[in-house]
Amino acid sequence: MDDRAFIALYLSMRFLMPVLLFKFKPLTRHFTRTMENKNIKDTTVQKEKLEDSTPKQLSQSEDARTGLSVEALKKAIFNNLFYVQGKYPEIATRNDYYMSLAYAVRDRLLQRWVASVKQYLDGRHRIVSYLSAxxxxxxxxxxxxxxxxxxxxxxxxxxxxxxxxxxLLDKEVEPGLGNGGLGRLAACYMDSLATLEVPAIGYGIRYQFGIFEQEIRNGWQVEDTDNWLRRGNPWEIARRELNYEVKLGGYVQHYIDRDGKFRSNWIPELTVKGVAYDTPILGYKVNTTNTLRLWKSEAPKSFDFQSFNSGNYNNAVNQKIVCENISKVLYPNDETVSGKILRLQQQYFFVSCSLQDMIGIHLRQGDKIEDFNVNFAIQLNDTHPAIAIAEMMRLLVDEYDLEWVDAWRVTTRTFAYTNHTLLPEALETWDLELFGSVLPRHLELIYEINRRFLDEVTIKVFGNNNKINSLSIIGEGPRKFIKMANLACAGSFAINGVAALHTDLLKSTVLKDWYALCPEKFSNKTNGVTPRRWLVLSNPKLTSLISSKIGESWIKHLEELKQLEAFADDPEFQLAWMGVKYEMKKILCNRILNKTGIKINPDSLFDVHVKRIHEYKRQHLNILHVIALYNRIKKNPDIEIVPRTFIYAGKAAPGYKMAKLIIKLINSVGEIVNNDPDVRDRLKVVFYPNYNVSNAQVIYPAADLSIQISTAGKEASGTGNMKLSMNGALTIGTLDGANVEIREVVGEENFFLFGLTAEEVAKKKKEGYNPYGYYLENEELKMAIDQIASGYFSHLDDTIFKDLVDNLLYHDPFMVLADFTSYVTCQEKAALAFQDKKSWAKMSILNTARMGKFSSDRSIREYCDDIWKVKSVSVHLDVKD
Known part of the structure; x- marks a missing residue:
């Protein structure tokens, strides 16, 4: 035997023998030795020898790919380790075992997934399509x-x-497909749609990189690449055969066809291919498994062989790079023209792919294009996908040869629009010239939509040019622009806000002329969150305690939590309730210590302010309160004060200078407060880095006080407020967004209210708001701002926070200084309440017990009944178990 043959035999035996002998050698010894050899310290692998860890022979009625028994699951993990990962225990990594388990679980989803799709199509059920960026x-x-x-x-x-x-669970990388409340709401709604057995498809973009990984260096936010796909994604299935071409740029040719009809032919500068990647979304304890279909951008021809052969290597792959950039990053920075173009390309790309896909499904059913709206209801999740209105018209008129009137009828019976903002700057607009350079045909279509629409409006609002200008999809000014919210309103049969106050303000402010024109379109659909992730999964001990008293039915019917009210005064239940809270606080303490090096006291009041960093959310109001408490201690080191831990988390947009400055201020104040011996651990300030779903699942259950302090009239709804209250945190907040409804249901006595109302904010702005006056009138406020300005919290550098201080003193667009005194007074009430442990426990229990309204299941039922007009469809499955 020569050397090569010997080596080949040795390697084959080295690989195969452990597999052949596997049933005689427990996995524990292999796995433990592998981990020890790799010096992985975070494993808690059992060290004791198991008599037999291999799966036993399965019964004939049970399938290793679908069975739900312990033995079937063990068998599936073994099989996937070998047949999918191509590993054996001695060389398998932690990721290999995670992937093996993930594929075992996905196999059990696939059976339900296929059955769901088949039942939807065979039964001709109307499908909800959720378009979200x-x-x-x-x-x-x-x-x-x-x-x-x-x-x-x-x-x-x-x-x-x-x-x-x-x-293994800790090994999973979180998908980088969203940023804040908008994306989390979409995820909750997908969960509820499946749980309620509603046929649905979620459409979006398969971003290669998420928004960013946040690090804190020297107190500043630093953005790093969120390469969430680096280890693969076992939950998705690439549907490479399912792809569509998307045109970009170029020009439009007009001609008269042989039938004398005026036609348009879009000649693109660039054509991109969108490839579908599907992820199953399973409902809670039902067979219904819906689809999340995300689009990856690719070049139709990824390699130019001629260019490569001629030595032009860069040009050979240039088209591939340009096309793939479209789905490369979530929310590219749009401060530059190129960034704006890329953002518009992203929005149009996923919308076009999605509509082409829906039309394909519809036509494969043998139905006429004129009846598209019978089979599909499309929900626009904010203005990002609003270009779908124009794209639908392009497809119907240019590709399927419908007359304009018929195409507009189909379009306006298909789309519904959810508005998520009251900030005028967040109502998306596009410069007309830039828009036309990317979507020349759509610019023509929007002009025609607007012309026909304004003809109708002019008759209804005769002589009121201001109202006509307000309703126009084309905005006038030094540079014309397209108002995407107006396009969405014109092309949709329903318009909804996401909280009662938000909807009322939409009707009276940013969309008041639309409400006057078509009030029948408007309704409110208050947001909700899924209790499966935000209570059952994130707070299992509280879930067990609740279920021990009222059963498990509440998990699908959250209104049943109201039964907990009967135990709110029970001392034994109160003790158990606060015991769970204490355990969750200890877990968070350990996480914070590992993440930041800051040691905190679980007995302290956890004051939690976690959300996207933005001026209107007023993290700087909260840190001013921290400084005020710190100064009280410095003036009187022996003062009695309720120990507090202030926990902040959230990301600032990379180009949002003021938000990043607020993060720096929080960390700078924390550096002083946390290390001052006079404080003696009575105050701690923590900025928890890289806020995401995984971190939120640890933070929410540990919170005592939920900070919801946005300027009244600015927050559309909020969902963090719901998650925190659902986990027993008490809210301190303004009458803004869903806070109003939370206060109504939990009771005024269980909610700490402060601050100006939306009407008072509007009145002060109209009369002329002077923040400097508030600065002069309040000694604590003046001292805090002077300290920030002087460099007290920035190593005597008085330049770092100058822009922030000047903004507060001379502009203060979100009335931080006006609400400071009210906020500090209300925080004193909260601290006093926290000292009465029995009373606090009762309020905490009642907050959870009365949160039934804020389930996303309730929200989706309202959408189904009032807007989409769809019914549940039970999926039947013969599961062998």
């Missing part, structure tokens, strides 16, 4: 275990294999 899903594995109802079985299976389940 973001889906902040969070990790899939644990959520799917909850929804499949096999969390305990998988926990036992992995335990018998010598693996700690949590150790």
């Amino acid at each position: 973001e889906y902040l899903l969070g990790p899939h594995l644990a959520n799917n275990l909850i929804n499949l109802g096999i969390y305990k079985e998988v926990e036992q299976a992995t335990q018998e294999l010598g693996i700690n389940l949590q150790w």
Whole structure:
């Protein structure tokens, strides 16, 4: 035998023998030795020898790919490790085991997924299509275990294999497909649509990189690449055969066809291919599994062989680079013209692919294009996908040869529009010239839509030019622009806000002329969150305590939490309730220590302010309160004060200078407060980095006080307020967004209210708001701002926070100084209440008990009944188990 043959034989035996002998050698020894050799310190693999960790022979009625028993799950993990990962235990990594388990779970979803799709299409059911630029899903594995109802079985299976389940769950990389509340709402709605057994498809973009990973260096936010796909994504299936061409740029040719009809032919500068990637979205303990279909941009021809052969290597792959950039990054910085163009390309790209896909599904059913709206209801999640109105018209008129009137009838019976903002600057607009350079045909279509629409409006508002200008889709000015919200309003049959106050303000402010024109379109659909992730998964101990008293039915019918009111005065239940809170606080303490090096006291009041960093959300109002408390201690070191831990988390947009300055201020104040011996741990300030779904799941259950202090009239709804209250935190907040409704249901006595109302804010601005006067009138406020300005919190550098201080003193667009005194007074009330442990426990219980309204299941039911007109469809499945 020569050397090469010997080496080949040795390698084959080295690989195969452990597999052949596997049933005689428990996985525990292999796995433990592998981990020890790799010096991985965070494993909690069981060290004891198991008599037999291999799966036993399965019964004939059970399939390793679909069975839900412990043995079937163990068998599936073994099989996937070998057949999918191509590994054996001695060389398998932690990621290999995570992937093996993830594929085992996905296999159990596939059977339900295929059955769902088949039943929807065979039964000709109307399908809800949710168009969203973001889906902040969070990790899939644990959520799917909850929804499949096999969390305990998988926990036992992995335990018998010598693996700690949590150790694998922590390995999952969070999908970088969203940023804030908009994306998280979309994820909650997808969960509820499946749980309520509603046929639905979510459409979006498969971003290669998320918005960014946030690091804190020297107190500043630093953005790093969120390469969430670096280890692969076991939850998605690439549908490469499912792809559509998307045109960009170029020009439009006009001609008269042989039938004498005026036609348009768009000659693009660039053609991009959109490839579908599907992820199953399973409902809670139902068979219904809906589809999240995300589009990846590719070049139709990824490699130019002629250019390469001629030596022009860069040009050979240039088209590939240009096309792939479109789905490269979530929310590229649009401060530059090129960034704006890329953002518009992204929006149009996923909308065009999605509409082409829906039309394809519709036509494959043998239905006429004129009846498209019978089979599909499309929801626009804010203005990002509003270009879908014009794209639908292009497809119907140019590609399917419908007359304009017929195409507009189909379009306006298909789309519904959700508005998520009251900030005028957030109502998306596009410069006309830039828009035309990217979408020349759509510019023509929008002009025609606007012409016909204004002809109707002119008759209805005869002589009122201001109202005509307000309703026009084309905005006039030094440079003309397209108002995407107006396009969405004109082309949709329904318009909704996302909280009662928000909807009322839409009707009276930013969309008041639309409401006057077509009040029948408007309704309110208050946002909600899924209790499966935000209570069952993130707070399992509280879930067990609740279920021990009222059963488990509340998980799908959150209004049943109201039964907890009967236990609100029960001392034993109060003790158990606060015991769970204390355990969750200890877990967060350990996380904070590991992440930031800051040691905090779990007995302190956890004051939690976690959300996107923005001036209107007023993180700087909260830090001014921290400084005021710190100064009280400095003036009187022996003062009695309720120990507090102020926990902040959130990301600032990379180009948002003021928001990044607020992050720096929080960290700078924390550096002083946390290290001052006079404070003696009575105050701690923590900025928890890289806020995302995974981190939120640890923070929400530990919160005592939920900080919801946006300027009244600026927050559309908020969903963090719902998640925190659902986990037993008490809210301190303004009458803004969904705070209004939360206060109504939990009771005024269980909510700490402060600040100006939306009407008072508007009145002060109209009369002429002078923030400097508030600065002069309040000694604590003046001292805090003077300290910031002097460099007290920035190593005597008085330049760092100059822009922030000047903005507060001379502009203060979100009335931070006007609300300071009211906020500090209200915080004193909250601190006093926290000292009465029994009373606080009762208020905490009642907050959770009365949160039934804020389930996303309730929101989706209202959308189904009032807007989409769709019904539930039960998916039947013969599961062998």
